[in-house]
Amino acid sequence: MEPTHNGSALKSADEWLNCFAQHRGHGPAAVSSWLGIPLAVASLVGLLWSIPVPGAFADSSPVLNWGTLFLMAAVVYYFIVSINLAFAILPFVFAIAMLAAWIDSLRVPLWLLAGATFAVAMAWQVTESWLTHGRIDLVHHLQYLMIGPLWLLAGLFRRFGLPY
Numbered sequence: 001m002e003p004t005h006n007g008s009a010l011k012s013a014d015e016w017l018n019c020f021a022q023h024r025g026h027g028p029a030a031v032s033s034w035l036g037i038p039l040a041v042a043s044l045v046g047l048l049w050s051i052p053v054p055g056a057f058a059d060s061s062p063v064l065n066w067g068t069l070f071l072m073a074a075v076v077y078y079f080i081v082s083i084n085l086a087f088a089i090l091p092f093v094f095a096i097a098m099l100a101a102w103i104d105s106l107r108v109p110l111w112l113l114a115g116a117t118f119a120v121a122m123a124w125q126v127t128e129s130w131l132t133h134g135r136i137d138l139v140h141h142l143q144y145l146m147i148g149p150l151w152l153l154a155g156l157f158r159r160f161g162l163p164y
Helices: 014-023 028-048 057-061 068-079 083-104 112-134 138-159
Strands: none
Touching: 014 138, 028 068, 028 083, 028 112, 028 138, 068 083, 068 138, 083 112, 112 138
């Protein structure tokens, strides 16, 4: 059961995090989320990074691509959901961007490594959902892909008594 909206068009941080916790926050799903979510997010950014960009993007900056645009949009959304969590997630976002840039400079194609990692991470999450809940909901998995890092971070905030 999903939480009700608080009257606004967007869910609050607590609503998103509680909804995520209902689907992924218990038992083996919670444990595997600590590895699966960062891998899935990083590999999605890698896949987006690999998509060719218009010449105007490439002329502006070597790191302006679909992956970095996706990360920027995610950060804007995170700031809308929770300012404290958004500031705290910035090192993770920068680490993903740096990892994608580094892998992109290697001989192994970024799209190949990112695609394989994304397929494994999502198959893992979907299989676990099926085993835990007896159903697969791909729309929720895609939504939770971006809320997941905030859920992990919010757990650390709660553990140390920090407001989010």
